Amino acid sequence: MNAGPHREVLASLDARMPDLEKLYEDLHRHPELAFQEHRTAAEAARRLQACGYRTHTGIGGTGVAGVLRNGDGPVVLLRADMDALPVPERTGLPYASQTSGVMHACGHDVHVSCLVGAAELLAAGREHWSGTVVALFQPGEEKGAGAQAMVDDGLYDRVPRPDVVLAQHVAPFGAGLIAYCDGPCMAASDNLRITFHGKGGHGSRPETAVDAVLMAAAFVQRVQGVVAREVAAKDQVVVTIGSFHAGDAPNVIPDHATVQLSIRSFDERLRQRVLAAVDRVARAEAAASGADQEPETEVLDTFPVTVNDSRTLTGVNRTLREALGEHRLFAYEPATGSEDVGALAAAAQAPLYYWWLGGWEPAAFRKAFEAGTLAQDIPSNHSSRFAPVVQPTLTTGVQALTLAALDRLSAGHEA
Numbered sequence: 506m507n508a509g510p511h512r513e514v515l516a517s518l519d520a521r522m523p524d525l526e527k528l529y530e531d532l533h534r535h536p537e538l539a540f541q542e543h544r545t546a547a548e549a550a551r552r553l554q555a556c557g558y559r560t561h562t563g564i565g566g567t568g569v570a571g572v573l574r575n576g577d578g579p580v581v582l583l584r585a586d587m588d589a590l591p592v593p594e595r596t597g598l599p600y601a602s603q604t605s606g607v608m609h610a611c612g613h614d615v616h617v618s619c620l621v622g623a624a625e626l627l628a629a630g631r632e633h634w635s636g637t638v639v640a641l642f643q644p645g646e647e648k649g650a651g652a653q654a655m656v657d658d659g660l661y662d663r664v665p666r667p668d669v670v671l672a673q674h675v676a677p678f679g680a681g682l683i684a685y686c687d688g689p690c691m692a693a694s695d696n697l698r699i700t701f702h703g704k705g706g707h708g709s710r711p712e713t714a715v716d717a718v719l720m721a722a723a724f725v726q727r728v729q730g731v732v733a734r735e736v737a738a739k740d741q742v743v744v745t746i747g748s749f750h751a752g753d754a755p756n757v758i759p760d761h762a763t764v765q766l767s768i769r770s771f772d773e774r775l776r777q778r779v780l781a782a783v784d785r786v787a788r789a790e791a792a793a794s795g796a797d798q799e800p801e802t803e804v805l806d807t808f809p810v811t812v813n814d815s816r817t818l819t820g821v822n823r824t825l826r827e828a829l830g831e832h833r834l835f836a837y838e839p840a841t842g843s844e845d846v847g848a849l850a851a852a853a854q855a856p857l858y859y860w861w862l863g864g865w866e867p868a869a870f871r872k873a874f875e876a877g878t879l880a881q882d883i884p885s886n887h888s889s890r891f892a893p894v895v896q897p898t899l900t901t902g903v904q905a906l907t908l909a910a911l912d913r914l915s916a917g918h919e920a
Contacts (some may be wrong), residue, residue, distance in 0.1 A: 511828050511911060514630035518622070518903060525622045525903070526895055530600035532614035536589030536607045539645040540566045540654075545587045545617060549642040552621050556628040558640060561663045565654030569642040570664045573628055578636025578915035582667035582855075583906055584846055585620035586613045586646035596892040611886045612675035612864060612893055617642060619673070619862075619902030626907050634914040639664050641849070649694065649806040652848035661853060669817055670850040670857045671909045673902060675864040677883045679871065681897040682863035683825060683905055684837040687818055690859060691811035692741070692769040693776055694843035698805055699724070699787050702798040705760035714758040718751045720794040721762035724787055725749065728766070731782045742779055743769040743841050769841045771810055808843035814856030817913075821858055824912035825905060833901075837861065842886070858909065862902050864893030 528548070537545055546567045553560045558571030567587070594601050594608035602608040609615075624640040641664075645651030678684065701721045706714030725746050736742045744766060751762035768783065770776040787800045826834055840861075850857035863870075865883055873882040884890040 510630075510633040510916065511824070511908060513633050514626055514907060514911060515904060517629060518626060518900065521622060521625060522900060525618050525899055528621060529614055529618040529895060529899060532617055533598070533609050534600050534603050536602050536604055536609045536614070537587070538591060538607060539588040539648045539651065542567045542587040542644050546642060546644070549587070549617060549621065553624060553640055556625050558624065558628065564660055564663065565644060565651060565656075565658040567644040568651065568655040568658075568660070570660065571624065571640040572664050573624075573631070573638045573640070575631045575637065576635040578634070579668040579913055580637040580639060580665045581910045581913045582639040582641055582670045582849065582853075583620055583623060583910055584641045584643055584670060584672040584849060585616035586643045586651065587617055588613060588645055588647050588651070590647060590887060592887065592889050595889040598892055608889065610888060610891045611647065612891070613646070615675045615862070615864065615893055615898060615902060616673065618899055619906055622899070622903035623906035623910065626903065627910060634911055634916065636914040637665055638910060638914075639667060646845055649808040649843065649845045652845040656848060656852040666853045667855045669913050670846065670853065670855050671821070671906065671913070672846045672857075672859045673862045673905055674844070674859070675893050675898065675902070676861040677865050677885050677891070678861075678863045679867040680863045680865055680894050681833065681867060681901050683829075683834050683901070684861040684863070685813070685818060685822060685834065686837050686839055687813055687815050689771045689810050690813050690839050691844045692743070692771055692839070692841045693773070693810045694808040695768045695776070695780060696765070696805040696807070697768070697783070698763060698765045698803045700801045701762045701764070701787070701791060701796070702800065703758070703760055703762070703794065703796055706758045708756035708758055711758060715794055715796055716758055717760060717762040718758070720790055720796060721749065721751060721764050723793070724790045725764060727790060728783055728786050731779055731786065735782055736775070736779070740775055741769075741771050741839070741841065742775065743767070744779070744783070765805070769843065771839060773810075808845050809847050809851070811844045811847045811857070811859055813858050817856045817858040821909045821912045824908050828908050829901075829904065860905070862898065862905060864898045866894045
């Protein structure tokens with residue numbers, strides 16, 4: 506599409522932005538955990554209905570999808586995730602979370618606000634494009650289950666199957682910038698809970714017990730060797746222990762210990778090899794401790810590799826550069842975080858383009874970058890201090906989603 510339709514569709518953004526900023530602050534004050542996003546979903550549905558989308562609610566629990574049919578042309582699905590995290594907020598923002606122990610520490614409130622803005626702009630400017638827009642608000646991304654839950658609940662029986670799936674995620678780099686990665690851009694993730702079984706006893710007589718704490722602690726150290734000694738340096742794998750629980754008293758040897766860990770990878774064969782190695786190490790440590798029972802492994806959740814379609818990425822990026830400026834986009838390396846948006850594209854057999862949206866105050870980010878202190882000075886997603894700046898983050902996010910949709914949609918009668 507040429508620049509004319511872009512300008513026409515985006516023309517009312519400045520006038521709409523105060524309302525979108527209020528929406529963002531309201532969502533941030535009222536975060537909701539995975540599959541509990543009732544208030545957020547209701548507001549998304551209300552706004553979609555108000556601007557003419559045929560709206561479906563309760564998909565996969567709390568999911569919302571609005572359909573705007575506007576003549577012949579491609580079907581474009583724009584997705585935003587809605588759920589917050591069980592993280593106590595420490596940002597000091599005037600609009601900080603009012604829900605104890607819960608905050609939008611991953612910026613999904615930004616995503617919802619940006620999709621609302623894009624949906625409204627596309628509805629108001631429908632004379633400049635042709636096709637169908639599906640605005641989808643997804644629950645449960647943090648559990649890696651929300652996208653599949655919507656698919657399993659008949660998403661594509663309620664809305665048309667998309668020809669392309671587009672999504673974005675706010676990230677801790679300079680606001681106003683957009684980062685992209687061709688091909689695999691987000692890692693597969695397997696979150697496991699492993700329970701080691703020993704034999705309890707008195708702390709003064711360890712010889713009468715089989716120490717599950719020692720068994721699990723040995724596993725925690727030994728499992729790091731899977732990456733260090735069994736994965737080639739050219740391959741990306743991360744194994745992280747995030748939780749260790751055992752016992753309740755200092756003088757009691759507990760009969761079991763539980764470890765929770767996360768495994769990130771980009772290659773399916775390597776993923777299976779690492780999973781098998783983790784299981785092997787767990788069983789070996791149990792045997793080395795003389796345990797009568799093998800450890801039990803439970804899969805808590807799993808995310809597939811997120812893979813960007815090269816042709817879609819190239820086309821959308823061309824449009825973004827033309828409209829926003831060459832300097833606003835930059836290539837970035839694959840991230841070891843994980844996403845479930847790929848399930849929406851896979852179920853529809855549609856290409857996916859997923860990009861990152863800068864959300865940090867530009868001067869502060871630039872200062873930390875030049876000092877080499879990004880990891881220390883710029884809080885990452887899932888931090889209790891993660892606080893994207895409202896502007897230009899929201900404006901850029903609305904522009905990016907709208908422009909990406911217009912790049913895929915057919916030109917309208919006046920385009």
